[in-house]
Amino acid sequence: MLDWVTPALSLAATIAGWPLVAALVATAAIAFAPARIRRSLRLLAWIAAAVAIVVIALVLEGGREVPIGVWPWAFAAALSIAGLLGYLADHDEDSKPMLVFLMPAALLLTIGLVYPAIRTAILAFTDATGTFNGADNFVWMFTQPEALITLGNTIVWVILVPLLSTAIGLAYAIFIDKSRGERFFKMLLFMPFALSMVGASIIWKFMYAYRGPEQDQIGFVNQIIVWLGGEPQQILQNSPWNTLALIIVMIWIQTGFAMVVLSAAIKGVPVEQIEAASIDGANPWQRFSNVVLPGIRSSLVVVVTTISIATLKVFDIVRTMTAGNFNTSVVANEMYTQAFRSGEPGRGAALALILFVMVLPIVVYNIRVLNQQKGIR
Numbered sequence: 001m002l003d004w005v006t007p008a009l010s011l012a013a014t015i016a017g018w019p020l021v022a023a024l025v026a027t028a029a030i031a032f033a034p035a036r037i038r039r040s041l042r043l044l045a046w047i048a049a050a051v052a053i054v055v056i057a058l059v060l061e062g063g064r065e066v067p068i069g070v071w072p073w074a075f076a077a078a079l080s081i082a083g084l085l086g087y088l089a090d091h092d093e094d095s096k097p098m099l100v101f102l103m104p105a106a107l108l109l110t111i112g113l114v115y116p117a118i119r120t121a122i123l124a125f126t127d128a129t130g131t132f133n134g135a136d137n138f139v140w141m142f143t144q145p146e147a148l149i150t151l152g153n154t155i156v157w158v159i160l161v162p163l164l165s166t167a168i169g170l171a172y173a174i175f176i177d178k179s180r181g182e183r184f185f186k187m188l189l190f191m192p193f194a195l196s197m198v199g200a201s202i203i204w205k206f207m208y209a210y211r212g213p214e215q216d217q218i219g220f221v222n223q224i225i226v227w228l229g230g231e232p233q234q235i236l237q238n239s240p241w242n243t244l245a246l247i248i249v250m251i252w253i254q255t256g257f258a259m260v261v262l263s264a265a266i267k268g269v270p271v272e273q274i275e276a277a278s279i280d281g282a283n284p285w286q287r288f289s290n291v292v293l294p295g296i297r298s299s300l301v302v303v304v305t306t307i308s309i310a311t312l313k314v315f316d317i318v319r320t321m322t323a324g325n326f327n328t329s330v331v332a333n334e335m336y337t338q339a340f341r342s343g344e345p346g347r348g349a350a351l352a353l354i355l356f357v358m359v360l361p362i363v364v365y366n367i368r369v370l371n372q373q374k375g376i377r
Contacts, residue, residue, distance in 0.1 A: 117356070123349035130346075137350035149327050150334045153243050154358070157314060157330060161250045162307040166300065168251070169258025173266055174288070186263065190256035197253070197316030204249045205321050208235040239327040246328060249317050254310065258303045265299035266292060298369065305366040312359050331355045
């Protein structure tokens with residue numbers, strides 16, 4: 001009569017029974033518990049239910065009785081997020097209506113982001129055959145010369161692109177502010193931002209095109225070198241200058257975004273403050289550094305952090321222009337190469353994990369700044 005109960009299912013039911021009992025007890029206790037611990041009991045119930053689902057999935061997967069797939073994991077993670085949202089909303093009455101809108105998004109994020117992130121983190125500790133190999137992938141990453149060049153290139157990208165894009169965008173926004181052709185000048189600089197990364201890369205690949213000294217140059221950069229009396233260069237093959245050549249493409253794209261955001265922020269600085277500084281005898285530089293710059297600080301943080309995150313994820317430019325050859329690879333490109341070209345998904349996952357760790361401080365800093373501004377308002 002109970003032939004359908006396999007050993008794995010019995011084991012799962014046994015192991016998961018305790019979390020389920022805990023969830024039921026916590027749920028029942030919520031109704032009778034004092035208000036001050038009700039939130040904690042509710043969160044405990046959610047966590048216990050999520051743990052039970054994960055345990056069942058793990059045991060069934062181990063017993064190879066039923067193909068589990070991703071759905072139990074995603075469902076468990078969705079339950080966890082829902083419980084966490086409920087826990088937070090219970091602290092703030094104003095947040096409760098937002099849960100109706102947050103739940104679908106949380107579910108989609110769980111399936112498309114949380115679950116893949118967990119699987120990637122697990123995969124980072126396996127070899128090409130999927131066998132657990134400890135921290136070997138990370139040892140490879142920090143000991144092999146090619147991998148170290150990739151990490152070094154990524155750091156150079158993250159330092160130069162946000163700083164130069166923001167500085168150029170800010171200077172441009174200030175110089176064209178309230179000029180007669182302001183809209184036209186803005187359009188000129190913003191246009192590259194509307195291009196795809198691949199399209200911009202192809203344009204700049206023609207800009208860097210190389211032909212021998214005896215031939216007419218079709219690349220604009222090499223033509224300038226020839227006009228100045230130099231020899232044409234294979235710009236995309238000469239390390240480390242080829243990395244700088246790729247960085248210029250990213251700066252060209254991102255400067256328009258920085259200019260638009262900072263220009264809007266500059267126009268938001270109260271005119272009365274600037275006029276008061278002028279009356280007090282402040283010169284243009286003092287007005288900029290003491291009035292305008294503090295007034296646009298939040299926008300500067302948003303621009304720098306947004307460009308930094310985009311730079312950490314850069315892939316298309318490197319892939320299109322050099323495919324990571326000639327010592328130009330970055331973390332995102334190497335992740336693709338290892339995972340899909342070299343048959344080393346564990347190394348690719350380890351690189352993805354490092355990329356996540358590099359992005360995380362920027363996101364945390366951005367959230368802290370935004371919370372501080374919310375507190376001031």
